[in-house]
Amino acid sequence: MSLDVREKTAVTSPVAPVTTGKKRGRPRLGGYLMMAVAVAVMILPLVWMMLASFKQRDEIYTVPIQWLPESFELSNYFAALAAVPFGNFFVNSLITTVVGATLKISLGLTTAYAVVFLEFPFKKFIFGLVVFALLVPQQIVIIPNYTLVSDLGWINTYQGLILPGLASAFGTFLFRQHFLTLPISILEAAALDGASHWTRLWKFVVPISAPTIAAVALVSIVSEWNEYLWPLLVVDKAEMMTLPVGLTLLQNNDGVTNWGVLMAGTVLITVPVLIVFFLLQRRIVTGLTSGAVTG
DSSP: OOHHHHHHHHHHOOHHHHHHHHHHHHHHHHHHHHHHHHHHHHHHHHHHHHHHTTSOHHHHTOSSOOOSOSSOOOHHHHHHHHHSOHHHHHHHHHHHHHHHHHHHHHHHHHHHHHHHHOOOTTHHHHHHHHHHHHTSOGGGGHHHHHHHHHHTTOTTSHHHHHGGGOOOHHHHHHHHHHHTTSOHHHHHHHHHTTOOHHHHIIIIITGGGHHHHHHHHHHHHHHHHHOOHHHHHHOOSGGGOOHHHHHHHHHTSSSSOOHHHHHHHHHHHHHHHHHHHHHHHHHHHHHHHTTTTOO
């Protein structure tokens, strides 16, 4: 068979494209169905929480479940704000989240820069310790941290809330993986121009690492904002409580849980995190996948 005949046969044969399309259809449909189920499992509790925050107490206990309230009233929100000092809780959560997340990102950036771009003894061993820290549950270090904070007199203080959790192995690891993908020629050119490591980090590396920084920032903000166990241990005064801990006061305020008021307080805690997520969502996927194929 000549070359021309073989080319015509390959071009005119319809079998391969049709068969490939049929094989790919069913797995793709199954993937969409699984994704829809996963989204429903995550979204439905949030929808119920939001709707329950507008319901009266008897509507919440209705069987079968009554999804929509009879009237969308804000009485539960006013009751939640009046029952506990939400203003103090919000300020405390805002301070611990902003300061804690900022320091976590800064420490992660500087540590990852040193691990990637500086030469010093035992560099691989130190990075191995960072990876090992990812495997250690945070609950293991709670008792040593509490003992140290108590000995320093930092109970019911901002430094006691913030400082013990500043080491972020996740941020360091993610930044390190991203830095490995950066063109080294940019930093070499900056070094030839006399730029210090500090200048190279903040004027060259940080601007082109915005997606990764956004991803680490979101994870840090959410973890700091939702932290419950550690603030519960180191704070016993209402004026220093954060929102998750203060929510327990709302739950036990009347002796009998008023779920409508509790759901309203939960919505007030959740909304700021959702706002941050929507502001950073465009950069999150890019940041989390950056450096995924590097060693």
